[in-house]
Amino acid sequence: MISEDYKLTVIRADKLDFDVRQQMSEIFAEGFTQWLGYFSKDKNIIAKAFAHMFVLDQFYVAVEGNKIAGMAACTDCRTLALKLNKKELRKHLGFLKGSIAGVVLKKEFENPFKNPPLETGSIELVGTATEFRGKGVASQIIRYIIRNTIYRTYLIEEVADTNTPAMNLYKKLGFEEYRRKPVPQKRAEKIGINNFIALKYIK
Known part of the structure; x- marks a missing residue:
């Protein structure tokens, strides 16, 4: 059950007066461990590396x-939300794995839309810290983005x-599925996902 009355301050990350990177990376590491x-x-190593x-x-x-x-x-579909530094990756993951991460994940993370539509924002990398889960945090952030950005x-x-909680959340916020990309069978068996779903919200 999501609590709608647990209110937090939502702010752009560069406007805070303390360093947020480590905490953001811990949320990222928790969500992307698999x-x-x-x-x-x-x-902890993943959090430091990224x-x-x-x-x-x-x-x-x-x-x-x-x-x-x-x-x-929330990007304009052109600007990157993540930029990898190979030196930092090697420092924490070792030369070989850091180098591989720099190549493989660069393709995954630094991949803006081709010919993105105008007046369109891309919501990415949604994550909640473990101790705050179930309190409606992600919905508060997404609602704030929709209210306070120009798209x-x-x-x-x-x-x-297979990410039922995320799908339920996005649909509750008014997002609708507009594309479904099947995962090749061998990969699907390995990662336990059959389709990647894209969703859209129009103000």
Whole structure:
């Protein structure tokens, strides 16, 4: 049951007067552990390795005191929300895995839309800190983004069809499915996902 009355301050990440990168990266590491397990099974190492990559003026965070409760990026579909630094990755993951991460994840994370539509924002990297889950944090951030940014249409790309809580949340907020991309069978069996779903919200 999502609590609608647990209110947090939502603010753009670069407007805070304390360093948010490590906490954001811990949320990222928690949410993407299954994808990043090759590079390290230790979530703390993953968090340190990727703390550098957040483009803070593209992120909105929910804050309670000095704690980051959750985050989401909103870009214009052209600007990157993440920028990887190979030196930082090698420092924390070792030369070989850091180099591989720099190549493989660059394709995944630094991949803006081709010919994006006008007046369209892309909501990305939605995540909630473990201790704040179930309190409506992600919905507060997304509602804030929709109210306080200039776009007419908002896209959320590549939600796994098995991620029922996320799908329920986005549909509750008024997003509708507009594309379904099947996962090749061998990969589907390996990762346990059959389709990646893209959703759209129009003001």
